[in-house]
Structures are given as structure tokens and as C-alpha cells.
Amino acid sequence: MTKAADKTMAPAVTRDVTLRIGGESGEGIVTTGEVLARIAAYAGLEVYTLRTIPAEIKGGHVMFQMRVGSEPVHSEGDALDILLAFNQEAYDKHHRELRAGGILIYDNNELTPPAIAGEIQYALPLTSLAKGIDFFRGKNIVAIGALVKIFGLPYDKAKAVVERQLGRRGADLLAKNLQALEVGYTYAEQNITKEAPYNLGVPEGERGADHRLVMSGNQALAIGALAAGCTFYAGYPITPASDIMEFLAAELPKVGGTLIQAEDEMAALGMAMGASYAGARAMTATSGPGLDLMIELLGHASMTETPVVIVDVQRAGPSTGMPTKTSQGDLFLAVYGGHDDFPRLVVAPLSVEDCFYAAVDAFNLAEKYQMPVIILSDFALSNRVETIPSFDMSRVQRVQRLLWTASGDGDNSYRRYRVTESGISPMSLPGMVGGSYTAEGLEHDETGAPGYDPELHTTMMEKRFRKVRTAADEIRTWPHAIWRYGHPEPEVGIVGWGSTAGPAREAIDRALADGMKVAAFFPRFLSPLPEAELSAFVAPLKAVIVPELNYRGQLADIIQGRFCMQIHRLNKFTGQAFTAGEIYRKIAAVYSEWVVPTSA
Amino acid sequence: MYDLKLYESIDENTWCPGCGDFGILAAVKQALAQLELAPHEVMFFSGIGCGSKLPHYLKANGYDSLHGRGIPVATGFHLVNPELKVIQVSGDGDSYGIGGNHFVNAARRNVDIVHIVENNQIYALTKGQYSPTSEKGMITTTTPEGAIEVATNPLAMALAAGATFIARGFANDPKYLANLIARGIMHKGYALIDVLQPCITYNKINTKEWYRMRIYRVEDEQGYDPADKEWAFRKALEWGEKIPVGVIYEVSLPTYEEQVAVLKQGPLYRQPLHGPTMAEDFEKTKREFM
Numbered sequence: 001m002t003k004a005a006d007k008t009m010a011p012a013v014t015r016d017v018t019l020r021i022g023g024e025s026g027e028g029i030v031t032t033g034e035v036l037a038r039i040a041a042y043a044g045l046e047v048y049t050l051r052t053i054p055a056e057i058k059g060g061h062v063m064f065q066m067r068v069g070s071e072p073v074h075s076e077g078d079a080l081d082i083l084l085a086f087n088q089e090a091y092d093k094h095h096r097e098l099r100a101g102g103i104l105i106y107d108n109n110e111l112t113p114p115a116i117a118g119e120i121q122y123a124l125p126l127t128s129l130a131k132g133i134d135f136f137r138g139k140n141i142v143a144i145g146a147l148v149k150i151f152g153l154p155y156d157k158a159k160a161v162v163e164r165q166l167g168r169r170g171a172d173l174l175a176k177n178l179q180a181l182e183v184g185y186t187y188a189e190q191n192i193t194k195e196a197p198y199n200l201g202v203p204e205g206e207r208g209a210d211h212r213l214v215m216s217g218n219q220a221l222a223i224g225a226l227a228a229g230c231t232f233y234a235g236y237p238i239t240p241a242s243d244i245m246e247f248l249a250a251e252l253p254k255v256g257g258t259l260i261q262a263e264d265e266m267a268a269l270g271m272a273m274g275a276s277y278a279g280a281r282a283m284t285a286t287s288g289p290g291l292d293l294m295i296e297l298l299g300h301a302s303m304t305e306t307p308v309v310i311v312d313v314q315r316a317g318p319s320t321g322m323p324t325k326t327s328q329g330d331l332f333l334a335v336y337g338g339h340d341d342f343p344r345l346v347v348a349p350l351s352v353e354d355c356f357y358a359a360v361d362a363f364n365l366a367e368k369y370q371m372p373v374i375i376l377s378d379f380a381l382s383n384r385v386e387t388i389p390s391f392d393m394s395r396v397q398r399v400q401r402l403l404w405t406a407s408g409d410g411d412n413s414y415r416r417y418r419v420t421e422s423g424i425s426p427m428s429l430p431g432m433v434g435g436s437y438t439a440e441g442l443e444h445d446e447t448g449a450p451g452y453d454p455e456l457h458t459t460m461m462e463k464r465f466r467k468v469r470t471a472a473d474e475i476r477t478w479p480h481a482i483w484r485y486g487h488p489e490p491e492v493g494i495v496g497w498g499s500t501a502g503p504a505r506e507a508i509d510r511a512l513a514d515g516m517k518v519a520a521f522f523p524r525f526l527s528p529l530p531e532a533e534l535s536a537f538v539a540p541l542k543a544v545i546v547p548e549l550n551y552r553g554q555l556a557d558i559i560q561g562r563f564c565m566q567i568h569r570l571n572k573f574t575g576q577a578f579t580a581g582e583i584y585r586k587i588a589a590v591y592s593e594w595v596v597p598t599s600a
Numbered sequence: 601m602y603d604l605k606l607y608e609s610i611d612e613n614t615w616c617p618g619c620g621d622f623g624i625l626a627a628v629k630q631a632l633a634q635l636e637l638a639p640h641e642v643m644f645f646s647g648i649g650c651g652s653k654l655p656h657y658l659k660a661n662g663y664d665s666l667h668g669r670g671i672p673v674a675t676g677f678h679l680v681n682p683e684l685k686v687i688q689v690s691g692d693g694d695s696y697g698i699g700g701n702h703f704v705n706a707a708r709r710n711v712d713i714v715h716i717v718e719n720n721q722i723y724a725l726t727k728g729q730y731s732p733t734s735e736k737g738m739i740t741t742t743t744p745e746g747a748i749e750v751a752t753n754p755l756a757m758a759l760a761a762g763a764t765f766i767a768r769g770f771a772n773d774p775k776y777l778a779n780l781i782a783r784g785i786m787h788k789g790y791a792l793i794d795v796l797q798p799c800i801t802y803n804k805i806n807t808k809e810w811y812r813m814r815i816y817r818v819e820d821e822q823g824y825d826p827a828d829k830e831w832a833f834r835k836a837l838e839w840g841e842k843i844p845v846g847v848i849y850e851v852s853l854p855t856y857e858e859q860v861a862v863l864k865q866g867p868l869y870r871q872p873l874h875g876p877t878m879a880e881d882f883e884k885t886k887r888e889f890m
Contacts, residue, residue, distance in 0.1 A: 213889040223885055231868050234676060251885065253862045256871050258679060263705040267672035270665070270702075274645075274676025277663060279869030282676070300666050390886065398873050429869065430643050430661035430677075431684055438644075438655045438662030449611050449656065 016046075016069030017151075018077030020097070021143075022090025025053070025060045028140035029086065033064030034385060035144055035165050040068045041214045041387045042157045048073040048386045048502075050577070053324050061089055072387075074351075074502035078581040084143065086126070087111060105147070107139070122150065122192050129183050138180035141166075145184025150192060155185060211390045217355040217381035220388070221311065222247045224359025225283055227391070229398045230309070231257030232282040234271035236264055239323045240379045241285040241313040265290035269297040273306045277439070279429045281363055285311035288330045289320065291374075295337045298372055302342035302464065304439045305417065305425070307366035307373075307401055309359070314378040316575040325575025326379035328498055331554040334374045335527045341461070343468045345369065346527040348376040350483055350501035353388040355381060357395060357480065358524070364399035365475075369467045370427060376526070378549070380577040381499045395480075404428040404435055415446040419459060423466030472528040482530055484537075486519030487512060491595045492587060493541045494520040495534070497555050499577065500547050506580035511587045516595075518587055526555070535563065543568055543594040547583050602633040611656040620771030620797035620808070621651050624718055627769070628689070629658055630778035635785060643684040645674040647699060649691035650725045651718030651797070668699030671706045674713050679857060680868040682712065685785055692719040696732040696752055703754075707761035710789040711856045716781065717754065717792070718771070720799035721806050728802035738805060755836035758792045759829065759849055765791035766832065766849040770815055771798065772808045776845070783847060789855045796843070811843070818846035826850045 019036075023029045030051060037047045048067045054060025067077040079099040085091040085106045091113055098104060103120045106113055109127035124146050130139035141162070148158045162181055167174045215223075222244045225233075233252060235245040249259045257280075262268035268284045275282040286294065291312045301308050314330045316322035334346045345365050349358035355377060362373040404414065404426035416437045418425040425446075428435025442450040443457050451457075475481050483501060486494075486508045494504050501522050511518045521537045523530050538544050538559075546556040547570040556567040570586045572578055607629045615621050632642060639660040646652035648667035655662030661684065665673045670688045678686045695703050695717045706715065722740065723729040730740040730747045733754065737746040758766050765787040769777035777795060784791035796815070798808040818824055818835055825831045832849035857863045 213886065215889045219889065226885065229873055231871060232676065232680060234672075254885075256862055256865065256868070258860055258862050258868065260675070260679065262672065263701050266669060267675075267702055267705070270669045270672030271676030271679075274663075274673035274678075275680045275868075276676075277673070278677045278680035280680040280871075281873075282680075296666055297669060300669075304663075400873055429681075431640060431681060433640050436640050436659065436661045438664055440664045441648075441666055442664065448662075 015071065016067055016073050016077070017081045018065065018067045018079065019082040019084065020063060020065040020080050020094055021084040021086070022061065022063050022094050023086030024089070025062045027062075027086055028137065029062040029064050032140040032143055033066055035141075035161055036147060037066050037385055038161045038165060038214055039144070039148060039153055039158045040066070041212065042161055043154050045070060046072045046387050047214070048076060049384045050076045050380070051383060061093060063090075063094070074505045075580045076577060078579045084147070085111065085113075086143075105150070124184075124187065129187055130180060133176070133179050133183055135176045135180055138176060141177050141180035142184035142187075145181040145186075146188040146192075147184075148181075149185045149188035158185075212387050213390055214385060214387055215352065216243075216383055216385050217349070217352045217377055218244045218313065218383070219247060220352050220355035221349070221359050221375065221377060222251070223391075224356035225309070225363065226251060226255055227356070227393075227396045228360045228363035229281045230283050230363060231255065232272065232275035232280040233257070233259040233284065234262050234268045234275070234282070235259070235284050236262050236268045236286065236290060238265075238287045238290050240315055240382045241287050241290070241311060243382075244285040244311065244313070265293040266297060269294040269301070269308070269310065272308050273297065273301050273304075276306055276308050277430070281307075281367065283309040283311065283363075285313065287313050287315045287323075288317050288333065291330060291333055291337070295333070298344065299338040299340070299342050300441045301372040302344055303441050305370040305427070305464070306439070307370050309362045309366050309373050309375065311375045311377060313382045314376060316379075316573070322575045324379065326549060326577055327573070327575065328378060328500070328549040329551070329554070329573075330376060331497070331526060331550070331558075334376050335558070341465075343371055343465050344527060345371060345373040345468070345471060345525065346376060347373065347525055348498040349381065350498065350522055350524060351388075352381060352384065352386050354524070356391050360396050364397065365471060367401040368399050368424070369471050370401060370424060371467060376498060378499055402426050404432070406432065406434045413447070416448050417444060417446045417460065417463070419446060419463050421466075422470045423463050424470065468528050472530075475525055475528070476530060476533070481524055482533060483522040483524065484519065487517040488519070489517060489540075490519035491517045491542045492545065492591050493538060493543075494518065494545045494547065494583070494587070495538070495555070495559060496520065496522050496547050497526055500549065500583075503578040503580045503583050504547060507583035507587055510580065510584045511591070514588070516587065516591050518591070529558070529562075531562065534559070538563060538565065543590045545570055545586055545590055547572075547578060547586065549573065549577065602636050602638070604629050604633050607632060607639060607658045607660065609657050609659050613657050614653065615650060616801050618800045619650070620720060620799065621654065621718055623771035623774040624651070624689075624716070624777065624795055624797060625654055625657055627774040627777035627781055628654070628687075628716070630774065631781035631785060632660075634778065634782050637685055637785075641684055643674075643677060643681075643686050645670040645677070645686065645688045647690040647694035648725070649694045649718075649723075651689060651691040651720075652694060654689045654718075668694050668697070668702065670694070671699060671702035671713075671715065675706065675709070675711050678711055678713055679860075679863065682857060682863070683867055686713040687716060687785070688713055689716045689718065691724075691731075692717060692721060692733045692754075693723050693731045696754055696757075700732070704757065704761045706790050707758045707763035707792065709856050710762070710764055710853060712789055714781070714784045714787075714791045714793065716784075717794045718797045719754070719794050720797040720803055721751070722799050722803045724799050724802050735805070740802075753836065753839070754792070754794050755848060756833065759832055759836055763792050763849070764789040764851050764853050765847070766836070767791070767793045767847045768845045769793055769795045770811055770845055771795055772811070773845075776817075780847065787850065789853060796845070814841060814843040815845050816842060818844045818848055
């Protein structure tokens with residue numbers, strides 16, 4: 001997490017604004033949002049975005065939301081301060097979420113909204129302004145120009161961002177886009193009387209650009225993989241994981257690596273395993289349906305003790321479900337999926353920034369413990385662009401797998417699956433003279449030869465699982481293994497995982513401000529769970545809340561099973577992320593019921 | 601020519617006495633010895649089935665993967681370490697049934713691997729169910745009234761999919777088969793070697809006598825032209841009274857890996873893990889996101 005996360009008790013400043021843009025797919029809604037987000041970021045503000053895209057390629061409604069603040073923002077925002085409606089549908093869909101006294105900005109060539117008392121309305125003739133410069137499809141850039149003026153963002157930064165983001169499409173088009181930007185800006189300057197309660201005042205001094213990045217979780221994760229030394233990727237396209245593959249297709253060759261598109265997810269994981277078996281640091285990425293297909297190979301990777309990294313960018317299921325909606329429904333699949341028991345490690349990044357470190361950790365653990373490591377990301381993390389601190393390269397190491405070296409005494413009895421105290425056995429790479437053996441999915445002895453002897457099976461099961469224990473002992477010593485936040489002596493605790501950390505943090509800030517003693521405990525590793533630390537955290541609590549974006553309460557079930565304790569579940573399965581308000585309200589409800597006031 | 605003893609394994613063999621797989625194993629060893637490939641220079645992949653046990657029965661690098669999944673693992677392996685000769689061995693159920701999608705895509709992908717299919721037209725390890733190559737009407741434990749589906753034609757499938765080397769051998773003629781395997785190993789790109797393999801326990805129809813009466817060597821025929829796809833299709837479709845064996849198709853086309861610029865710089869697995877450019881590369885990548 002960010003440095004601020006370490007400052008327990010420090011409530012985040014709520015000086016922020018939530019803006020939503022709605023329109024038809026193909027109108028450049030996402031471009032509008034992304035460019036605007038980058039302008040704000042470039043100007044030194046903190047940005048957190050959210051988008052919904054239709055599953056259809058053309059047509060359908062698109063929504064882009066951004067929350068901008070002068071301090072880091074960790075969730076999407078509870079209600080809208082500003083709505084930009086490109087058409088009637090956008091108004092109909094989103095207007096009810098605009099807070100009282102909010103600002104409505106609309107294309108008055110497209111719609112005529114009713115006047116509402118207290119609501120500030122700005123009419124922008126986006127369509128006719130764009131047509132006026134003979135650039136109809138540039139109306140989204142006109143909108144950006146107007147917004148830059150309305151919210152007092154620096155025009156020179158806006159120009160620079162447009163040049164960088166849209167400059168690759170040719171000089172003529174760039175000139176047109178810059179013209180559109182200016183037309184929008186000038187129109188707002190001349191026609192709009194500014195009465196906005198929100199002036200996105202740019203922070204004093206140049207904060208930023210060089211030590212902050214603007215990216216999505218999938219990008220952070222892919223860059224993390226590169227930083228970790230990944231040189232091989234195999235994958236099969238699936239929403240919302242495909243852009244990891246697309247990004248790496250361009251980037252891997254630059255670091256001497258390669259990428260192959262497989263015929264299905266089984267082939268994708270199989271190829272990654274083959275590559276790893278040959279000595280490369282290999283990865284595949286998919287979503288829930290793909291992980292389903294990979295499960296047989298997952299067990300096989302664990303059985304053959306092959307290092308491999310598998311990313312699951314979760315989307316709402318079951319079955320095909322809602323491919324463009326978010327969920328945390330694959331925890332059981334990642335932690336328990338497969339027949340019989342086999343070890344695997346599971347890491348769940350807490351934020352866009354953490355996607356980078358999760359990838360680095362995953363590679364190093366896979367290599368060191370010779371086992372599959374699953375990264376559980378989700379749709380919300382994967383797609384949203386936000387400002388994050390630049391990566392701390394001192395946290396990046398490349399841990400190598402334990403390689404076998406020939407003893408040189410002519411001893412020809414290499415034992416690939418040698419039973420050791422740590423569970424880790426030296427691995428030869430095929431081609432090493434004297435290091436030949438046959439890797440085996442059947443139960444096998446130390447040399448790899450199949451065997452069904454009861455003692456052998458017991459020994460080898462224990463050997464494989466011993467690696468998890470060894471890994472747990474190592475992970476326990478890492479400073480970033482668990483994210484803790486909030487009151488040092490909490491009465492109510494929030495135990496969660498993955499991207500719910502952001503809204504949980506803001507909910508805790510509000511609860512602390514209200515005088516509630518609340519703290520969060522988010523293990524980044526879900527397999528192995530930090531049981532001792534979790535146990536110590538929950539022991540003094542009066543109540544534990546587990547917020548999850550799934551129906552059943554998968555982490556809640558695991559904790560309840562292990563610790564036999566009552567859990568206050570907060571399950572959301574709408575396909576959307578939590579807002580801070582939702583978690584805050586649960587805290588307040590649980591607190592008033594379970595925590596007896598200590599003073600009158 | 602290397603000594604065959606070099607490839608002897610200590611693992612206990614569990615094939616039925618008289619199994620066609622013994623002939624295939626002998627042919628594989630013969631081909632390796634002929635090409636003077638030392639055990640550590642060859643990498644065998646297999647799946648699940650009687651024939652997929654083969655890597656255990658010779659001395660070389662081996663990887664016994666899941667049912668149907670040997671091909672993808674072999675593909676990923678070869679892209680990272682092209683210095684080893686990669687050979688996938690598995691049966692008809694593994695290769696054409698559960699692994700059928702990988703078979704078709706391996707053919708069109710043209711990665712430089714050899715795919716030996718021990719085709720006994722039956723699921724033998726699970727004791728006698730019909731397989732993708734079982735002939736229509738064959739009575740098995742799961743088709744008491746006879747198989748309803750027609751048998752698949754692996755040679756025609758490989759040809760249609762874009763394979764660059766397609767051969768058929770016979771398990772009970774290991775000398776001839778060894779030559780086919782050696783040619784397959786030397787071929788650049790995906791090489792399919794479908795091997796007619798009598799199963800003495802569960803297939804009482806396609807016996808070694810049944811095959812002996814029908815097979816003939818294509819290269820002895822007039823007009824033999826393995827570079828001609830139309831001719832190869834005619835040969836691939838021949839089945840019944842006469843069954844062709846030999847190389848029925850062979851063309852030279854760029855392999856997958858020859859078309860990946862980065863792989864020409866040397867094997868990926870030799871790349872230093874702690875390259876001096878790591879931080880530099882990262883700075884470059886990072887700048888795109890500022």
C-alpha cells in the first residue's frame with residue numbers, strides 16, 4: 001500500500017469530486033474520461049476511475065466515472081457531484097445518482113432536462129460546436145475543453161495530455177483534436193457563469209508527474225511480471241484479462257521474452273508449464289471460466305512441482321455470468337479448486353498499485369517453492385485507471401529456483417523429488433548431463449518413478465505440503481504480507497481481501513472520525529492464510545465484519561470454519577464494487593449492536 | 601550409431617507381453633541411436649494411456665503430463681529450449697480424442713516437435729472402450745451393439761490442419777518405423793507419425809495379421825510424390841483393403857519459432873535472470889505511464 005497506509009489513524013482528506021460521464025458506445029466516452037483523468041493527474045491531483053462497458057462491440061451505453069481529489073482516493077465515491085450526459089439515455093440512467101445540489105452538464109443539442117431547484121445546470125452544445133469545426137466525432141474533446149475550463153484545470157497540461165494520448169494517430173487528427181479542445185474551452189469561458197462549488201484547485205507546487213504513475217491494474221500487473229523477470233506468456237483471450245496479454249505481446253520481445261496465443265486455457269497453462277519446465281519464468285492470465293478449465297493442470301503443476309504464475313482477473317459469474325462486471329467469486333476455486341489436496345499459493349492484490357507487487361511476489365514464490373501461484377485480481381482493479389505512486393524497485397528481487405548441480409563424481413542417481421526438510425528439492429533443467437528424469441503426474445518416488453505404496457504416498461504428500469509451511473514461515477516475515485489499518489485497539493474488525501481494501505479504508509476513516517474503534521486486517525496471501533496473526537487480530541474483537549463481492553461469503557466461510565466464530569457478513573453481488581458508504585453503514589450497524597458504549 | 605544400451609531404463613515395464621508398444625519403443629531407441637542423440641539431448645512428453653508410459657521405459661528426459669495435454673507442454677518447452685529434440689508420444693485416445701484440439705493446432709502452428717501416436721484403435725488402459733479411431737461397428741465394452749460413429753482419419757486431419765510432415769508406421773515393423781521416426785526428428789516443424797499398433801488384449805479385429813495383409817509402403821508405388829498435397833490426400837484417405845505406410849507428406853515451411861524474431865537470439869532459458877538492463881528497461885516502460 002501507499003506510505004499513507006502505514007500511518008494508522010490518519011483519516012484521508014475528503015476534498016474530492018466524483019464525476020460521471022455517460023453516452024453511447026462509439027462517442028469516445030472512455031477517451032473523454034481517460035484524457036480528463038490524465039489531465040487531472042498531470043496537474044498533480046489524485047484520480048480513481050471506474051467504467052462500465054457494454055459486452056457488445058458497437059452500440060450500447062457506456063459510463064466512465066472518475067473521482068478526483070487533492071489527497072489519495074481509494075474508492076469510486078458514494079454519489080455523483082457532477083454528471084456529464086451526452087444524451088437522453090445517460091440522463092435517464094444516471095441522474096438519480098446525482099447528489100442534491102450537484103452539477104449537471106449536458107449536450108443541449110441532444111437533450112433538454114427539466115430545471116431542478118438547487119441543481120446547477122450547464123448546457124454545452126457539444127454536437128454543434130464539433131460540427132462547427134467540421135469534426136463531428138471530436139465532440140468528446142470539445143467536452144474535455146469545456147470541463148477543463150469549468151473546473152479550473154491548467155490548459156497547458158490539458159494540451160500536453162491530448163498531444164501525448166492522441167498524438168499517435170497522425171498530425172492532422174491531432175491538430176483537429178487540439179482545435180476541438182480549444183473550442184470547448186473558449187465556449188465555457190464565454191458562456192458559462194461559474195457557480196460551481198467544486199474548483200479542482202491544483203495543489204501547490206509541482207507534485208507529481210515524475211514520482212506518480214497513471215495506470216490500470218492489468219497494466220501494473222503486467223509490468224510487475226516484467227520486473228519479476230517473466231520471459232514467457234501463454235494465454236487465451238478472455239474479458240477482463242486480455243489486455244494483460246495484449247500489453248505483454250508488445251512488451252515481452254523488448255526484454256527478450258515471447259508470447260504465444262494458445263488454442264484454449266488448458267493449452268495456455270500447459271504451455272506456460274512447459275516453458276517453466278525448460279527454465280523460463282512463465283505466466284498465463286485468465287478469468288474464472290478459464291481458471292475452471294485450468295484446474296486439472298493446476299493440480300498437475302503442483303504434483304510435478306513446476307513453478308508457474310496464473311492470474312485470475314475475476315468477473316461476475318457463475319458460468320458466463322456478467323463478463324464486464326466485477327466480483328470476488330473465485331476465492332474457493334483458487335484456494336481449493338481441484339481433486340484431492342495439493343498445495344498452491346494464492347495472492348490477492350489490494351489495489352492497482354499492489355497488482356505490481358503481487359506479480360513480483362508471485363513469480364518469486366513460484367520459483368522458490370516450485371509450485372503454482374495464483375494472483376486473484378478482479379474486473380474493477382483490472383480496468384480502472386488511477387494515479388499511483390511510482391514503484392519501489394527496492395521491493396523487486398528476482399529469486400531463483402533451487403537448481404540441481406552435478407556432483408561430478410559420476411553418481412548417476414539424480415533424485416528430482418528428493419525428500420527434504422523444507423520440502424524443496426533441487427530441480428535439474430532438461431539438457432543437464434546426469435540430471436535426466438521423468439516428471440510425473442502419477443504419485444512417484446524421489447526419482448520420479450510411479451509408485452502407489454501407502455508409505456510413499458504419505459511421504460510425498462507431506463513433502464509437497466511442507467513447502468507451504470516453509471513458504472508461510474517466510475511470508476510471515478515480509479512487511480507487506482498483511483495490510484492493517486485503523487484503530488490500534490479495535491472493538492470491531494474488518495477482515496477482507498483484495499480490492500475491497502480501498503472502500504474499507506475510507507469507511508474506517510469515517511468510522512474513526514465518528515469515534516468508533518475499528519480496524520482492518522487484509523491478508524494479501526489467502527493460501528497460506530496467516531492464521532496466527534489473524535487469530536491474534538480477531539481474539540479481542542467484539543465483532544468481525546467480512547465484506548465480500550460474492551453471494552456466499554467465501555472468506556467468511558473459511559474463517560468461520562477455522563476459528564468457529566460468528567461473522568457479520570456483508571455480501572454484495574451486483575457486479576459492482578463496494579462504495580465506502582456501504583461498508584461504513586455496516587460498521588455503524590454492527591457497532592451500535594455489539595459494542596456497549598464505554599462512557600455515557 | 602550409438603549403443604542401444606545407452607537408452608535402457610530401470611523402470612519396471614507394465615505393458616502386456618506381445619504389446620505393439622514394445623515395437624514402438626524399440627524403434628524410438630533405434631532412431632535415437634541412429635541419429636546419435638544422447639539421452640540428455642532428447643526430451644520426451646507424453647499423456648495418459650498405455651503408450652504414454654513410454655518415457656519411463658527409456659533413458660532420456662521425460663515429462664509424463666495429463667491426458668491429452670502433452671502437446672501444449674511440449675510446445676511451451678520447445679519455445680524456451682530448442683536445443684533439445686522434443687518428442688511427444690501418446691495414444692489415439694489421448695492425441696485424437698481428449699487432446700484433439702491441441703493436435704489440430706500443433707499441426708498448423710508448426711512448432712518443431714515430433715508427435716508419435718501409438719494408434720491401437722481402442723482405449724486399452726481403461727480396459728477396452730472404443731476410441732476415436734475405432735472402426736464403425738466395432739463391439740467394445742461401451743458399444744455392445746457396435747460403434748455408431750465413423751472412425752476419425754488422423755492423416756487427413758493433419759493434412760487439412762496444415763502439418764508439414766505426415767507419416768504412418770507399423771509397430772510390428774520397428775526397423776522401418778525407426779527410419780520414419782528419425783526422419784520425423786530431422787524434419788523442421790511439426791511431424792506426425794501415426795503408428796498402427798496392435799493391442800493384443802482388447803482389439804481382436806485390428807491384429808498384426810490383419811495389418812500385415814493390408815499394408816504396403818507408399819514409396820514403392822509409382823508416382824510417389826510426398827510434396828504433392830492432393831496426392832497425399834488421396835493416400836491419407838486410403839483405408840480398408842489397402843493401407844499405406846511411409847511418409848505421405850513432407851514439405852519445408854518456416855517453423856513457428858523461426859518466425860519469432862526474439863527466439864533467433866538464442867534459447868530463452870539461457871537468458872541471464874539478473875540482466876544489467878533490468879532497471880533501465882523498467883524506466884523506459886514506466887515513462888509511458890507518467
